[in-house]
Structures are given as C-alpha cells and as structure tokens.
Amino acid sequence: MWKWKKDKGDEFPAQNETIRDIMKQLKQSKDFVTYPIDGETKCVLVYFKTMVEPKIINDRILPALKQNALHSLEEMKDIISVEGLTVTDDINDFRQRVMQGHVIVQMKENDKKFLTIPAVIAEKREVSIPEVEFSVVGPKEAFVESLDTNINLVRKRLTLPQLMVKELSIGKMTKTRVAILFVDGIANKENVNTVMQRLGDIEYDQINDSSYITQMIADNSNSPFPQLLDTERPDRVTGSLVEGKIAILVDGSPHALTCPTTVVEFFSASDDYFLPWHLASAFRVIRLFAVIFSVLSTPLYVAILTYHHEMIPQDLLATIVSSRADIPFPPILEVIVLELTIELLREAGARLPTKVGQTIGIVGGIVIGTAAVEAGLTSNVLLIIVALGALASFTTPVYQIGNTIRLVRFPFLIGAQLWGLVGVSMVMAFFIAHLIRLQSIGRPFFAPIYPLRFRDLKDAFIRLPFNKQSKRPIQTRPVDSNRFNQKRANEKRDVDE
Amino acid sequence: MNKAKHNVPIPENLLITSTMVFFLIHSMQVGVGLLGFERYIAMAAGYDAWISILIAGLVIHLLLWMIYRILELSGGDLVSIHEFVFGKYIGSLMNMVFSLYFLLLSLTVLRTFIEVIQVWVFPQLNVWWYALAFLVMVYYFVEGGLRVITGMCLISVLLGLPLLLFKFFPIQLGQVDNLYPLIDHSLMDLLASAKTTTLSFLGFELLLMFYPFLKNQQESKKWAHFGAFYTTMIYLASALVAFVYYSEEQLQFVTWGTISMWKIVDFPFLQRFEYAGIALWAYVVLPNICIGLWAASRIPKRMFKKIKQRYVIWLYSLILLVASALLETRSMIDQLNTITSQIGFYVLLYIPFLFVMMLFMKKVMKRDEN
Numbered sequence: 001m002w003k004w005k006k007d008k009g010d011e012f013p014a015q016n017e018t019i020r021d022i023m024k025q026l027k028q029s030k031d032f033v034t035y036p037i038d039g040e041t042k043c044v045l046v047y048f049k050t051m052v053e054p055k056i057i058n059d060r061i062l063p064a065l066k067q068n069a070l071h072s073l074e075e076m077k078d079i080i081s082v083e084g085l086t087v088t089d090d091i092n093d094f095r096q097r098v099m100q101g102h103v104i105v106q107m108k109e110n111d112k113k114f115l116t117i118p119a120v121i122a123e124k125r126e127v128s129i130p131e132v133e134f135s136v137v138g139p140k141e142a143f144v145e146s147l148d149t150n151i152n153l154v155r156k157r158l159t160l161p162q163l164m165v166k167e168l169s170i171g172k173m174t175k176t177r178v179a180i181l182f183v184d185g186i187a188n189k190e191n192v193n194t195v196m197q198r199l200g201d202i203e204y205d206q207i208n209d210s211s212y213i214t215q216m217i218a219d220n221s222n223s224p225f226p227q228l229l230d231t232e233r234p235d236r237v238t239g240s241l242v243e244g245k246i247a248i249l250v251d252g253s254p255h256a257l258t259c260p261t262t263v264v265e266f267f268s269a270s271d272d273y274f275l276p277w278h279l280a281s282a283f284r285v286i287r288l289f290a291v292i293f294s295v296l297s298t299p300l301y302v303a304i305l306t307y308h309h310e311m312i313p314q315d316l317l318a319t320i321v322s323s324r325a326d327i328p329f330p331p332i333l334e335v336i337v338l339e340l341t342i343e344l345l346r347e348a349g350a351r352l353p354t355k356v357g358q359t360i361g362i363v364g365g366i367v368i369g370t371a372a373v374e375a376g377l378t379s380n381v382l383l384i385i386v387a388l389g390a391l392a393s394f395t396t397p398v399y400q401i402g403n404t405i406r407l408v409r410f411p412f413l414i415g416a417q418l419w420g421l422v423g424v425s426m427v428m429a430f431f432i433a434h435l436i437r438l439q440s441i442g443r444p445f446f447a448p449i450y451p452l453r454f455r456d457l458k459d460a461f462i463r464l465p466f467n468k469q470s471k472r473p474i475q476t477r478p479v480d481s482n483r484f485n486q487k488r489a490n491e492k493r494d495v496d497e
Numbered sequence: 498m499n500k501a502k503h504n505v506p507i508p509e510n511l512l513i514t515s516t517m518v519f520f521l522i523h524s525m526q527v528g529v530g531l532l533g534f535e536r537y538i539a540m541a542a543g544y545d546a547w548i549s550i551l552i553a554g555l556v557i558h559l560l561l562w563m564i565y566r567i568l569e570l571s572g573g574d575l576v577s578i579h580e581f582v583f584g585k586y587i588g589s590l591m592n593m594v595f596s597l598y599f600l601l602l603s604l605t606v607l608r609t610f611i612e613v614i615q616v617w618v619f620p621q622l623n624v625w626w627y628a629l630a631f632l633v634m635v636y637y638f639v640e641g642g643l644r645v646i647t648g649m650c651l652i653s654v655l656l657g658l659p660l661l662l663f664k665f666f667p668i669q670l671g672q673v674d675n676l677y678p679l680i681d682h683s684l685m686d687l688l689a690s691a692k693t694t695t696l697s698f699l700g701f702e703l704l705l706m707f708y709p710f711l712k713n714q715q716e717s718k719k720w721a722h723f724g725a726f727y728t729t730m731i732y733l734a735s736a737l738v739a740f741v742y743y744s745e746e747q748l749q750f751v752t753w754g755t756i757s758m759w760k761i762v763d764f765p766f767l768q769r770f771e772y773a774g775i776a777l778w779a780y781v782v783l784p785n786i787c788i789g790l791w792a793a794s795r796i797p798k799r800m801f802k803k804i805k806q807r808y809v810i811w812l813y814s815l816i817l818l819v820a821s822a823l824l825e826t827r828s829m830i831d832q833l834n835t836i837t838s839q840i841g842f843y844v845l846l847y848i849p850f851l852f853v854m855m856l857f858m859k860k861v862m863k864r865d866e867n
Contacts, residue, residue, distance in 0.1 A: 313763070421775075422779065425777060429649075446648065449651075450648035
C-alpha cells in the first residue's frame with residue numbers, strides 16, 4: 001500500500017477566505033444566482049440553478065418567504081417545510097453546501113450567518129439489469145451511480161439495525177462520498193478499522209470510480225491481482241456482509257467493493273448459490289480448470305514443441321507435425337503473434353459500441369484466423385488452442401481477475417521459451433510465492449489454501465450444501481461465526497418415524 | 498528461571514500453526530535425494546535395504562524426540578541453546594558452523610537439482626543464468642519470511658501427491674519375487690545401508706531454528722513425528738517400487754531410479770513423463786533451498802543484533818550462485834553429495850551429544866541454585 005501522508009498545509013482550495021471572497025468567486029459562473037427578495041421578508045437567496053430542483057424553490061421556499069413576515073433565519077427554519085435545514089456561520093459549510101446544490105438564505109448579502117436548504121436535483125439512472133455479472137436465475141438488480149440508491153438496494157435486502165453505514169469524503173477536489181458498510185456484531189473490528197484508516201489516509205485530487213479506491217488501499221499496489229472484489233450485484237454484497245465482510249460504496253460508481261477477499265472468491269459466481277450444490281460445484285471446478293487452461297495452454301505448447309517433442313505420443317505428433325510443416329516461424333513467434341491478435345480483437349471490441357464490436361469480432365476471429373492458417377502463418381492446432389484459451393478466460397465471473405489472467409500468460413511464455421517446462425514451473429512458483437505473500441486488508445489472500453483452512457474449503461473450490469455451511473468463513477475473522485446450529489441441521493429422521 | 502532469558506519473542510502475526518510442522522519437516526527431508534537414493538541403499542544391503550529405511554526412520558524419530566526435549570528445556574532456538582551450553586565464544590563458533598552447514602544443505606540440493614536438469618533435459622544449460630533465476634525466486638520466498646516458506650512447503654507436498662500416483666506404472670510391470678529371500682543380510686550390512694540414507698532424511702534438524710515460530714509448541718510434537726513418519730513411508734514405498742521394478746544387478750547401473758521409472762508413463766496424449774516430473778520437482782526442492790537459506794541467514798541475525806537478515810540472504814545467495822556455477826563436473830557434484838552426507842551424519846551424532854550436554858548443564862544450574 002502507498003503511504004499517503006496527510007499534509008494539512010496544501011488543502012485545496014485555501015481555507016482562509018471570507019464569505020465575500022467566495023461570493024465574488026462564485027458570481028463569475030453563469031449558472032450562479034443571487035436572488036434578493038424584497039417584501040415583508042427581506043432576504044437573499046443564493047444558489048446554482050443547475051444544481052437545484054426548481055420545484056422546491058417555487059413550491060416550498062418562495063411561498064413561505066413571501067406570505068409570512070420573517071425577521072430571522074430561525075423563524076424561516078420553522079416555517080419552510082423542507083427537511084435538513086441548518087442555520088450556521090461556518091464558511092466551509094457554506095462553500096460545500098452551495099456546491100452540492102443547497103439553497104442558501106441570508107438576511108442580507110454577504111451576511112456571516114446563513115440558512116441552508118437542501119434542494120438537490122435527484123438526477124439518476126434507473127436501477128437496471130446487471131450486465132457484467134449477469135445470471136439467468138436470481139435477482140436482476142444492479143448498482144447505479146447514486147450512492148443513496150445503492151445503499152438503499154443493500155438495506156432493503158438486509159433490514160437489520162446492526163447494518164452500519166459510515167461515510168467519508170475523499171478527494172481534495174471531487175470530495176467524493178464514500179460509504180463503508182458492515183454488520184456490527186459480525187464484522188471484525190480490526191478489519192473495519194483497517195479499512196477506515198486506509199480510506200482516511202487517501203490523499204488524491206479525484207476519485208472517479210471505486211476502482212480508484214481498490215488501487216489506492218490495496219495492500220500491494222504493484223500486484224497484478226485485484227485485492228478487493230468488485231461487484232455490481234447488491235445480492236452479492238449482502239451475502240458478503242452477512243459473512244462478516246466489509247463493503248465500500250463510492251458515489252458515482254456502479255460497482256461496490258468487498259473485502260477481505262481471497263483468490264478463490266474471484267472464481268465464484270452468484271449462480272453458484274442459485275443452483276443445487278453438485279451442479280454449482282461442478283461448474284465452479286470447470287471454471288477453475290478453464291482459468292488454468294487459459295494461462296498454461298500456450299506456454300505448454302511453446303515448451304513442448306520447442307524442447308520436449310518426445311513427450312507427445314507418435315500418433316498425436318503426426319497431427320501436429322503435419323499442421324506445422326509449412327510454418328516458417330518457431331513456436332514462440334507463432335504464439336506471440338496469435339496471442340497479440342486476440343488481445344487486439346478484445347481491446348478493439350471493448351472500445352467500440354456493441355453493434356460495431358460484433359462485426360469486428362467476426363472480421364477478426366473468422367476472417368483473420370482462417371486467412372492466417374491458409375497463408376501458412378500459423379498452424380490449425382495453435383489456432384484452436386489460442387481460441388480456446390481466450391474463451392476460457394471469459395469464464396471468470398469477476399471482470400477484474402479476467403484482465404489479470406489476460407496478462408499473466410505472457411511471463412509464462414517467456415519462461416517456456418527460456419527453459420521449457422522447467423521454466424514454466426519456475427514462473428508458476430514465482431506466482432505462487434506472490435500469491436502467498438499477498439494480503440487483502442491484512443488477511444491472507446491465498447486462503448484457504450495457505451493458510452490451510454479446512455473449514456473454509458467447503459465454499460472454495462466446491463460449494464457444499466447450505467446445511468453444511470454452518471460457520472462463517474475464518475478468513476473474515478467474524479465476531480460471531482455461527483450461521484445456525486449445525487447439530488439441529490444434521491438431525492436425521494429415522495425410518496418410518 | 499533461565500526461560501525468560503532464552504525465549505525468542507516472535508510477533509503474533511508471524512507465528513505458524515502447529516499443523517504446519519508436518520509440512521515443514523516432511524518437505525525439508527524430501528529433496529533431490531528421493532530421485533536416486535535406491536542405488537546407494539542397495540549397495541550395502543541389497544534388496545533388504547527397505548529394512549534399513551525403517552531403521553533409519555526409527556532413529557529419526559528418536560532424534561526428533563531429543564530435539565524437542567532440548568528445545569523444551571531451553572525454550573529458545575539453536576543460537577540460544579549453544580550460548581547456554583557452550584558459553585559465548587564456543588557457542589558463537591558452533592552457531593557459525595551450523596549456519597554454514599545449513600547453507601551447504603541448500604547448495605547441495607540446488608546444485609544436484611541443476612545437475613538433474615543438465616543430465617535429463619538440457620545438457621547445454623547455462624548454469625549461471627539458471628541458478629541466478631532460481632535464486633531470485635528463492636530470494637522472493639525467503640524475503641517473505643518463514644510464513645511464506647511454510648506456504649511453499651504445503652504446496653510442494655500437495656503437488657507432490659499426484660507424482661506418487663505415477664508409481665503405479667512400474668508396479669504393474671514389476672516382479673515381487675525380486676524381494677525374496679526376505680532377510681539374507683547381516684545386521685551390520687543393514688546398519689551400513691541405513692547410514693547411506695542420511696542425506697535423504699536430513700533436514701528435520703532445522704526444527705532447532707524454526708521452533709520459536711510455532712504457535713502451539715506442545716501440540717506441534719505430534720505433527721513433527723507425523724511428518725517424519727510420512728517421509729519414511731514415502732522412502733519405503735519408493736524403494737519397494739524400485740526394487741520390484743529393477744533387478745538387483747540392473748539397479749547398480751541406474752543413477753536416478755525414480756526418473757527412469759517415469760519414462761515408462763504412457764498416456765494417449767503424453768509420454769516420457771520425466772520432463773514434466775523434473776519440472777514439477779522444482780516445487781519439491783524449492784522448500785529445501787528456501788528453509789536452508791532462511792535458517793542459515795537467521796543465525797547471524799540472532800547472534801548479532803545489528804545485522805539485517807536481508808543482507809545476509811543476499812550474501813549467501815551470492816555464495817550459492819558462485820558455488821553452484823563453479824561446481825562443474827559430475828564427479829564434483831557427487832563429491833559434494835558425499836561430503837554433505839558425511840557432515841550431516843556428524844550433525845545427527847551431535848544431537849544426542851547436545852541433548853546430554855543440555856541435561857548436564859540443567860543439572861549443574863539446579864545444583865548451583867540449591
């Protein structure tokens with residue numbers, strides 16, 4: 001983790017201003033309105049017209065001010081029927097509130113004391129279907145950009161007085177609202193403190209998305225592996241909270257973060273809990289194999305064809321030799337060219353609108369692939385392997401780890417070219433060392449493999465039925481680790497009883 | 498009374514659970530030795546050598562018990578034990594000897610593994626570059642501390658398990674008659690053969706270094722013995738498979754028994770398994786080298802407060818690199834193995850001596866107090 005050192009001196013903007021200075025600065029903007037009311041009540045309204053809801057001003061504020069003779073801000077506070085009014089003389093409050101879309105009322109312009117009336121425009125996207133983590137069965141709600149809506153999506157699934165929501169404001173310029181959610185009485189205090197402290201230590205000018213937070217509070221920011229799990233599914237966040245994890249929601253980001261997490265959690269999908277346990281386990285194992293295949297297939301191709309062709313049995317060797325007979329390149333060049341082509345396609349597809357993206361996929365995948373084989377630049381066998389590897393990398397349920405897997409196979413290719421299988425196993429050992437050393441907010445990232453936790457293995461590579469999941473994972477070190485009484489769950493009725 | 502003085506405080510988050518001792522002991526014992534020990538043990542005792550393995554295993558359990566008694570009496574690690582028993586100067590000397598001995602263990606494993614790669618996979622391997630890459634990786638492990646190394650031990654044991662399944666192929670073709678008549682060697686032959694297994698069983702004495710890191714030291718005893726027992730069983734199984742597969746005369750010409758047996762593995766998509774087997778063996782030797790280097794570099798750190806372990810690891814890694822590159826020929830590596838085995842044998846003899854000295858010193862201390 002980066003050591004963010006807070007230096008009070010360089011706060012932006014500078015703090016020692018008067019209301020007059022601020023007003024002067026704000027008046028330079030076209031959408032800033034100063035609206036004096038001159039009737040029985042004499043006062044000044046100050047607001048950004050692009051940030052406030054006109055309905056609130058017209059229906060609630062103006063009638064109240066015009067119909068009554070009010071002589072102090074406190075009287076106005078009682079009369080105006082909007083919730084969240086405050087009377088204060090804090091300059092920082094003034095600056096912050098007016099920028100957030102409050103209407104400020106002063107008895108006369110540049111008065112020190114003022115009343116703030118929240119009148120924020122509720123501009124937000126409708127809650128829609130999850131697109132990154134789609135599942136056929138199960139809830140179809142995904143987070144949106146509004147923090148309050150997101151918290152609502154979680155709260156309505158977890159109607160518990162123990163569900164705590166703490167809020168921070170991060171980013172010197174964006175002042176982004178960041179909420180930390182956890183269930184008091186389950187979540188470990190130490191974890192909560194770690195997260196709060198790391199978030200509090202962040203000093204950066206902007207936080208545009210939750211992925212900024214992931215990178216900034218990660219234990220090892222030089223690692224290609226994401227150390228916080230990001231999800232757009234409120235049901236997944238709820239599940240994590242109940243397990244004793246902590247969720248971080250960022251205003252303006254439709255992705256929540258949960259921590260502490262483990263490497264195996266990145267391969268578990270929400271579907272795993274909606275399907276019967278044997279099916280879910282089988283699919284999860286397939287996914288893990290897919291990832292291993294995706295990372296290792298091309299390096300093994302390079303290693304075996306370059307150095308150890310004796311390993312291929314004679315019949316299979318004939319197939320491979322005949323497909324490679326006219327290829328002018330060594331295996332490593334062949335593989336790198338094809339892998340880069342696939343990466344190119346993927347990158348192009350990700351940058352383009354959906355409809356054009358499909359065309360690119362067809363042109364790239366089918367036309368280039370066939371042409372490359374016919375021109376004798378690559379072999380059929382390799383084309384199959386590379387395409388399968390790319391396909392397998394799409395099976396990861398969490399998008400972030402998919403990116404990691406894309407990149408991780410290149411060091412393996414280098415290892416394979418240098419020392420064959422020995423090189424591949426060395427790169428693998430290096431990654432194992434890296435994974436063992438990684439931590440997610442201070443908890444081991446490679447659990448439950450190391451440290452070996454048999455209890456957590458029941459929801460790692462396979463998912464056992466719910467009546468076996470009586471304990472919350474050790475990984476989160478929950479205060480209360482019992483989900484239910486295991487004894488009662490396993491009582492069996494005798495024959496004919 | 499002396500306990501407080503000799504205790505080595507380790508931060509709570511660096512401790513390892515007692516179960517992990519199983520993996521630490523086992524993976525440190527199994528190394529390159531397992532790939533070719535069959536020939537050596539059969540030299541003295543013929544095909545009765547499997548009894549020697551059992552004898553050696555028993556001795557290991559006895560020594561392990563002694564080590565635990567020594568550690569319990571002192572409550573510290575090897576460094577504090579030496580200082581307690583021999584005083585400051587001789588103790589320091591013994592500590593340095595052990596530091597170099599652990600380094601020698603690492604060197605032997607590293608160089609022999611590279612030798613295996615040279616013989617079986619890449620005859621033209623550039624030892625400098627390969628050893629450098631390997632040591633960079635080892636450094637990455639050791640720099641993470643004992644916790645990370647223990648993780649590698651666990652993974653090495655887990656990855657080693659499927660390799661055991663490949664013993665099935667030679668068993669299918671083997672002749673059980675090779676083992677008969679069952680006992681036709683004298684006890685001396687058996688003991689001589691047991692002595693040759695020293696190098697294979699070495700490594701458990703590193704418990705003397707990592708004991709303070711154990712969370713529940715009392716409970717770890719059981720796991721340490723399990724670990725040593727598991728090692729014995731694996732050696733026994735490997736020896737029996739080799740004896741069943743090779744005839745007694747043929748075995749004398751097979752340097753790497755296990756690797757040669759991998760050659761007959763045959764699947765529709767894979768044959769000549771030894772290439773993959775040797776690649777996977779990197780995981781088996783890694784813990785050896787890592788623990789050896791870790792223990793070797795920890796001794797100076799414990800002796801002198803000011804020395805940072807990281808710098809010692811650098812220095813020792815450099816020594817390992819240069820030494821493994823300079824040991825060029827097969828005969829030199831063979832000699833290295835013989836010397837390490839010899840020194841290891843003396844180290845094993847040294848443990849009972851230390852045990853007696855420890856008891857004696859405790860007695861003296863007690864009498865002085867009275």
